[in-house]
Amino acid sequence: MTGEKVLLQRAKKGEIAAFEALVSAYERRVYSLALRSTGSEDDAADITQEVFLRVYRSLDTFRGDSGFSTWLYRITTNLCVDLARKKNTSPTEPLDIEAAAQLPETDQNRQPEKALENNELRKELDIALSLVSEEHRKIVILRDVAGMNYADIAAALSIEEGTVKSRLARARAALRKILIERGNISLPSSSKQTGRRREDAEL
8 A cells, every 4th residue: 555545544534734735745836736727826716725625524425436636636726717717818828739839948048038038938828728628728728737637637637548638639729729810929830749749648
């Protein structure tokens, strides 16, 4: 039995120290996902607190059918989407999608004109994400922001892996179409994007 499972069992029995150990192990990752999804440190902190509050209250219902981290990501993503719907906003992290490749971190990219390019890319992606369906937005957040694999995404959304792949392909196509139609940024073709397409095809 893994250390995490032991902690879960102990936490279910009411051991606060065990639950605090689980929080320490995952708090940073949950906060990072929330921050990249909301673009707000305050919102990310509130969501992180709410995630672990819900986890604490629902530990008895967690049977371990999926990984503990998958459960956390599902709760986090749902809270982020709920907040985005309330605020009529969308995730603000530049995403590694077919429509746009992130610029490498170099000294040159820290120049004002490069920073402006990154800001424009971020704005365009925000707009595109706000125009796609909630279903597509969720799948992009989990794959391209959280970096989850297909099996974990399927478990988090309670769908089949094949559905994950087809839904992600449609989501990326929709985002790319919106970005092309807006015409405010160039859409580079890179080996990184080609590699991602190959990976998506193989998984």
